[in-house]
Amino acid sequence: LPGLHIVAIVFALEVSVGKTNTVMALNNSDVLLPCTFTTCIGFQDLVFTWYFNSTELIYHGKIKSKASEPFLVGRNPRVEFVGSTTGKDNNISIVLKNVEFSDAGKYTCHVKNPKEKNAQHNATIFLTVVQKMVETDNTVTLIIVGVVGGLIGLLILFMLVKRVVLFIIKKTQDGKKECLVSSSGNDNTENGLAGSKAEQKAPPKA
Numbered sequence: 416l417p418g419l420h421i422v423a424i425v426f427a428l429e430v431s432v433g434k435t436n437t438v439m440a441l442n443n444s445d446v447l448l449p450c451t452f453t454t455c456i457g458f459q460d461l462v463f464t465w466y467f468n469s470t471e472l473i474y475h476g477k478i479k480s481k482a483s484e485p486f487l488v489g490r491n492p493r494v495e496f497v498g499s500t501t502g503k504d505n506n507i508s509i510v511l512k513n514v515e516f517s518d519a520g521k522y523t524c525h526v527k528n529p530k531e532k533n534a535q536h537n538a539t540i541f542l543t544v545v546q547k548m549v550e551t552d553n554t555v556t557l558i559i560v561g562v563v564g565g566l567i568g569l570l571i572l573f574m575l576v577k578r579v580v581l582f583i584i585k586k587t588q589d590g591k592k593e594c595l596v597s598s599s600g601n602d603n604t605e606n607g608l609a610g611s612k613a614e615q616k617a618p619p620k621a
Contacts, residue, residue, distance in 0.1 A: 428534040429453045430526050439543045440514045447497070448540055449508045450524035457481055459530040463507045465494070466523045473522075474509050511542075519544040 430452045440446035448465070458478065463485070465474040475488040478500050485500060485507065493513060498506035507526070511518060525537040 427455060428526065428528050428531050428536045430524055430536045430538040432524060432538040432540045436539060437541050437543065439545060439548075440511075440518075441548060442514060442516060442544055442546055444514055445510050445512045446514050446542065447508060447510050448522050448524075448542070450498070450506075450538060450540075452505045452507065452526045452536070454505075454528055454531060454534075457530060458505075458528045461529070462527045464525045465509055466525065467518075468520045469523060473511075476507065514542075514544055516544050518542060 430450065433449050438446060438448065450463075450465075452463070457480075459480055461478045463476050463478070464472060467473050472489070473491040474494050474496065475490065476485040476496060477488055478485045482501065485496065485498070487496065490496075493511060495510045495512060496507075497510050498508045500506065507524065519542055522540045522542060523537050524540070525535065527533060527535045
């Protein structure tokens with residue numbers, strides 16, 4: 416069974432529509448619907464199709480081998496093939512022309528490779544059609560970021576000032592302690608209190 420698992424990996428056919436599977440297009444504009452495929456052992460007489468909402472065939476193509484470009488079998492008049500399979504990427508992308516609101520929906524890129532025991536795979540793109548592109552207003556976001564950044568800056572400044580003030584206070588207190596110890600020692604010596612040098616003097620001779 417491990418051998419079969421390795422064979423399954425080697426024969427893997429994958430179809431991709433890129434990093435995102437959503438596309439937005441303006442009404443009456445042309446839109447690119449991207450699709451690429453990969454195969455470990457190459458392909459021969461590969462068949463690829465594009466479907467709209469899983470049922471309506473809008474493009475049907477075949478590719479003889481890696482050395483030849485795809486040839487058309489059938490298509491919707493508004494669909495144009497813009498890919499290439501003789502280059503580095505096996506690109507089978509299409510362009511949908513003069514997009515209408517009714518074109519919004521699911522587009523599926525399907526690939527079948529006879530060389531991989533008729534392995535099949537597909538990927539899906541969701542198209543949204545709009546009257547006009549709406550610019551995102553980032554003003555509120557920028558204000559929030561600015562306020563948060565300012566608060567963080569003030570907090571850091573406050574913490575720094577607090578540390579400096581505590582450091583100064585500590586130094587001042589240490590200085591006072593030294594002064595008290597010094598003056599206390601002097602007083603003891605001069606006044607002859609216990610523990611002072613005055614006690615160590617020999618009594619006067621009679």
